[in-house]
Amino acid sequence: MKKIIMTGGGTAGHVNPNLALVPKLRQLSYEIKYIGSKNGIEKEIIGKTKIPYFGISSGKLRRYFDLKNFTDPFKVGAGFFQSLHILRKEKPDIVFSKGGFVSVPVVAAASFLRIPVLAHESDLTPGLANKLASRFVDRLLVTFPDTVSKIGEKAILVGSPIREDLYKGDGERAREAAGFTENKPVLLVMGGSIGSVKINTTLRKILPELLPIFNIIHLCGKNNLDESLKETLGYKQYEYVVEEMKDILQAADLIVSRAGSNSIFEFLALRKPNLLIPLSKGASRGDQIENAQSFYKSGYSMVLVEEELTDVSLRMSILKLYEDREKFISHMEESQLSGATDKILELIEKYSK
The missing domain is CATH 3.40.50.2000 (Glycogen Phosphorylase B;)
Structure with a gap:
């Protein structure tokens, strides 16, 4: 049985698309686990499922001045080492990230351990977390055609996964x-x-x-x-x-x-x-x-x-x-932006091999 670890959080929009993939991942016999923040909305949402959850330390990434900008990098660093420990123990075949600030230490740790990483960006312009994480991922899956040129060679257009x-x-x-x-x-x-x-x-x-x-x-x-x-x-x-x-x-x-x-x-x-x-x-x-x-x-x-x-x-x-x-x-x-769930699953299968 293959194992996938999913991550993403901060808002429901960084969690729900992950859940859209879960039924078909289970059909493909994947063992699914989740890494999120210790107290974020993702913990509440995933808690309603039967997916095992690991909470890590997480600092918020801000584009504006805040005194917490001086302390949160230490939280991100702690999250990186906690992610290393979890990933070494769980040995997933692949990590799938939906973005949000909690995902950055997770994908960085996965990259360090040479675990394949796919990330998905919902918005036309990537958020700060996915911009930082993009250097660690194998592919960044995007939702809008215009985003491909903003990302470069790592981008693959897939659309947005929809809950069945x-x-x-x-x-x-x-x-x-x-x-x-x-x-x-x-x-x-x-x-x-x-x-x-x-x-x-x-x-x-x-x-x-x-x-x-x-x-x-x-x-x-x-x-x-x-x-x-x-x-x-x-x-x-x-x-x-x-x-x-x-x-x-x-x-x-x-x-x-x-x-x-x-x-x-x-x-x-x-x-x-x-x-x-x-x-x-x-x-x-x-x-x-x-x-x-x-x-x-x-x-x-x-x-x-x-x-x-x-x-x-x-x-x-x-x-x-x-x-x-x-x-x-x-x-x-007439839209061609459909079938995202199947496209993402095909890529997960490809990179987890």
């Missing part, structure tokens, strides 16, 4: 759970795992204009429910969903969302017309803006920049998206 269960959702179950009684198209609005106050507030302002046309499912983020709207017919709000997400995505006819890479590739895979409102550069490194522009140029998405988000612009954009929905579906059906 997303294709098995039950849209009718989501509509029943939301209490929808009228047969109207479903608009899904989501602002990321922690929600977006601006998107939430703007959407709620225009509910009276949208509800005659759409049933609305609103993923508004933790502690962002509006109790005054709890009984509003045709409007269902959730803080955050996990198991129900596959049903909700199947139910959605249109989606308004941030532009995280994993999410937008799920929309593409499921052929869901979408309006992207990427995080502004003031709140991020600008990766969501690049992701959204790439999907806009490919004809997969409409884009509304956050600085132009108002009740009027959001309402008009949603109505325009619904009017042109067949055009977006047609472009998505």
Whole structure:
């Protein structure tokens, strides 16, 4: 039996794509183990699976000044030696990294021990962790065609791995759970795992204009429910969903969302017309803006920049998206950015030999 050690963490986006590979890795008889930080979100997510988990010391990699920049390199160094110990003991055939700051000492240790390493980059421009890790990996698998030229000869275009269960959702179950009684198209609005106050507030302002046309499912983020709207017919709000997400995505006819890479590739895979409102550069490194522009140029998405988000612009954009929905579906059906899971598994098989 071959053994693979996976790593990646810091956000759910650095963990969930790893989980998309797990069912087929098990079908191929791989023994799977995971290295993450001692207290990161990856520990919580992997803890819900039956995958053995090793926690290591991890410092955050920052592009800005912070006093912790002087102490965190020692944590990364400790993580490197802890990774060496784990990898020497476990003797994996290959290491697969999804990025995030915890992955850097792991891939460095694997490279030192001459264990093959594959890493995957979700965003159009690689994050700092994958930039640092790229010198240690055998191949850096990328999601966007434009990323290949940014990486060079180590890059392989594969797309983004999609969880198989997303294709098995039950849209009718989501509509029943939301209490929808009228047969109207479903608009899904989501602002990321922690929600977006601006998107939430703007959407709620225009509910009276949208509800005659759409049933609305609103993923508004933790502690962002509006109790005054709890009984509003045709409007269902959730803080955050996990198991129900596959049903909700199947139910959605249109989606308004941030532009995280994993999410937008799920929309593409499921052929869901979408309006992207990427995080502004003031709140991020600008990766969501690049992701959204790439999907806009490919004809997969409409884009509304956050600085132009108002009740009027959001309402008009949603109505325009619904009017042109067949055009977006047609472009998505022509996409070549599919089958990422199988492509990644083929590479894992190749390099683990």
